[in-house]
Amino acid sequence: MFRNYLLTAWKVFMRRKLFTAINLLCIVLTLVVLMVFASLLETAFRPSGVEGKSDRFLQVYMVHMESPNGAGRMNTPPGFKLIDKYLKPMPGVERVAAVTLPTSVSVYQDRNVSELKMRRADADYWKVLDFRLLAGRLPTAQDDAAGRMIAVLNATSARRLFPGAPKAALGQRIDVGGQVFEVVGVVEDAMHLNAYADIWAPISTFPTSDYRNQLTGMFSALVLAERAADLPRIREQVARIARGVVHDDPKQWPKIRFWADSKLDLFSRILTFNEDQPDSGAGKVLAGIAVAMLVFMLLPALNLVNLNTGRIMERRSEIGVRKAFGATSSQLAVQLVIENVLLCLAGGLIALAATAGVLAWLESADLIPYLQVDLNLAVFGWGMLIATVFGLLSGVLPAWKMSRLDPVHALKGAI
């Protein structure tokens, strides 16, 4: 029976090639958009590459402060003092890293000036993130303690400043806004929340030590747990620590809150403005994404319902014959749904190839710097699941409607 369903489906698809092509195009376009979106989400939030340990680290990115009676509110990145004094001593964690947010700097080289994104990080940063070292070495705690003027470049910046192999950059000196750094390492390009930058230097290379006394500033903290299961405890611990932090001006800012968030939580908190409460709003954001995807699928699905109804109506005589010879309504409905799901699965396979092409283009077009996004098995699985759901969504209604055709009317070619 299934072989016959396949045979009939193939014949039906080939009967009206243009119609089939339009159907496929509709499916492919929808699925490509959904799968590119899913791939980007997967890359952003799943542990991978340089942030391969992100399933067991949390980040503190923002400090929420309120003036008395909640009259004034401020959200600002944490300062080094907050990380060093309150978070670093935290028990029950593997390590806590401090790193600045990326800022634009001018790198002077003979007569050339290059605009690069720079971070200053402590030695723990290099142990929390899994940078792939292409040449040289990574900064150590000793470098930080000694305030050594050393820098690490990413591959693109190393190539740009010192053409040739990554090794060519080692030992070279660069002038960053009047400070001279010796390049000691080159790492692979990385586009991740905590890793994105062109150049890194130890925190102690700041021109002044003022940063040490600042509770708020331009840092973020990465808290690495020993096990992923420790994360809920660490969240509570950080929230408790936040309640005990006293601002330098406690009358102005008596209330301070900050949260240790996963990447999804952080993204959701920013999106939902939930800076003042423990709930990041991730549930709402995920539900919103799911609803948006469903609506996005529903619109072309409705279009496909119309197209399918038209296509099936052309086959009412065949439906009448099949009924006359013993097909039940449910057998016919299953046949018509299978045809549609097969078409959608074929569309899904084409869409997968097209998605890989779109992602390769996104990487090469440099719209998002250092983007590296792959179509992995999970996305492939999701893609085929989406295709099946799409096939069911757009096939069930016309199939049900047509399977209930009265055989006498169907044989006469009427509805």
Place this chain on the structure above:
Amino acid sequence: MIRLSNVSKTYRTDKVETLALKDVDLHVKKGEFVAMMGPSGCGKSTLLNVIGLLDRPGQGSVEVEGIPITRYRDKQVANLRNSTFGFIFQSFHLIPDLRVIDNVELPLLYRKMGAGERRRLARQALEKVGLSARMDHYPNQLSGGQQQRVAIARAIVGEPQVLLADEPTGNLDSKMGEEVMDILLKLNEEGTTVVMVTHDEREARRTNRIVRVFDGQLVA
């Protein structure tokens, strides 16, 4: 074999009500060849559809081998159609995308049967109608007479007890019509009950019994 008692059928649309059959009593015996005649629109095809369980009567009862099927559900009726009846239509109703052999196999798809057995029975049916050499052709590659013979092969492949033919020669020239009529007579001789709607008096005279329909009623 089939008994219709007091069967009436009315078609309703928003504005019009058409009485297609009125108080029809008909008994088709096993092994009979019955011809149904009457002017266009008199209800012959409706009667044939009611006999073949394609249409349900508005009133009255239909019995197949003594079993009333009035309360049968969709699936039960479909199974009974599949096992008991074979249909031959005036306009053949072959599926154009399928090869001749696949068209003939169609009724067997709805039975629990392996692909090999289906293929064997379909070949056998095509041999009976003299078309075994055309099994890989598509319907549009055949003449009208050949297409109707394929339709007969499809109707008999499941070895139904009753063949219902709605003007099977209506779209054929006289020679081809004669060939189709010969096949039906032969099948009847082999024991298949045949009920045929026809406008052709000469064809009707070759059957066992002629039933005349006028304004939805049987007339003597």
